[in-house]
Amino acid sequence: MKGRWRKLYGREGRWVDGGPASSYLHAMALLPIIETPDPRLRVISKPVETFDAELKTLIADMFETMYDAPGIGLAAIQVGVAKRILVIDLQEPDPEDEEGKRVIRDPRVFINPVFSDFSEEHSVYQEGCLSVPEQYAEVTRPAEVTVDWQDADGRHHQERMTGLMATCIQHEHDHLEGILFIDHLSRLKREMVLKKLAKLRKAA
Numbered sequence: 001m002k003g004r005w006r007k008l009y010g011r012e013g014r015w016v017d018g019g020p021a022s023s024y025l026h027a028m029a030l031l032p033i034i035e036t037p038d039p040r041l042r043v044i045s046k047p048v049e050t051f052d053a054e055l056k057t058l059i060a061d062m063f064e065t066m067y068d069a070p071g072i073g074l075a076a077i078q079v080g081v082a083k084r085i086l087v088i089d090l091q092e093p094d095p096e097d098e099e100g101k102r103v104i105r106d107p108r109v110f111i112n113p114v115f116s117d118f119s120e121e122h123s124v125y126q127e128g129c130l131s132v133p134e135q136y137a138e139v140t141r142p143a144e145v146t147v148d149w150q151d152a153d154g155r156h157h158q159e160r161m162t163g164l165m166a167t168c169i170q171h172e173h174d175h176l177e178g179i180l181f182i183d184h185l186s187r188l189k190r191e192m193v194l195k196k197l198a199k200l201r202k203a204a
C-alpha cells in the first residue's frame with residue numbers, strides 16, 4: 001500500500017493502464033497543476049453553492065488531469081480553482097488480473113466534505129502530492145474518519161472511510177485548508193524535501 005501510493009504519484013506510475021478513452025477526450029481538457037510554492041496552494045477554498053453544468057465540466061476536467069498526471073486524488077485548488085471539490089480514484093489493482101497490471105477505476109467526487117469522528121488509531125502512509133512533484137514522505141493520520149459530502153447534483157452523502165481512502169481524502173481535504181502534506185513533517189524533514197525539489201527543478 002505504501003509503495004502503491006509512491007508508484008501512483010511517481011513518474012514510474014505510468015504502469016497505471018487504461019489511459020483516457022479517446023472517444024470522449026475531445027470533451028475534456030487537461031488543466032495545469034500548480035506547484036509549491038505557488039501562494040494559491042495556501043488559500044482556503046470556498047464552499048460550492050451552485051450545482052450546474054459548469055461544475056460538472058470542472059469535475060470531468062479534474063478527473064482527466066488526475067489520471068494523466070497520474071495521481072489518485074486531486075483538489076480543485078491544485079488546478080487554481082478555490083472551491084471545495086475533491087476527486088479521488090484509488091485505482092486499486094484488479095484481483096482478477098494475474099499479472100497485477102490492471103486496475104479498477106472507481107472515480108469519486110466529494111464536494112463540501114466535512115469530517116467527524118476521527119479514529120484514535122492512526123496509520124502511516126508514504127504520501128506524495130502532484131503539487132510537490134516527485135517528493136515522498138511518511139505522514140501519520142487518523143486511520144478512519146466519517147465524511148459528509150455532496151455529489152455533483154448537490155445530494156448529501158455520508159460514509160465511514162478506512163484504509164488508503166481515509167488517508168487520501170484527508171490529504172486532499174488539507175488542500176482545501178491551504179495545507180500541504182509536507183506541513184505534517186518536522187521542520188528538518190520538510191526542508192530536506194524542499195531542497196530535493198529545488199535540486200530536481202534545477203536539473204530539469
Ligand code: ZN
Pocket residue numbers: 128129130131171172175181
Ligand atoms: Zn496533494
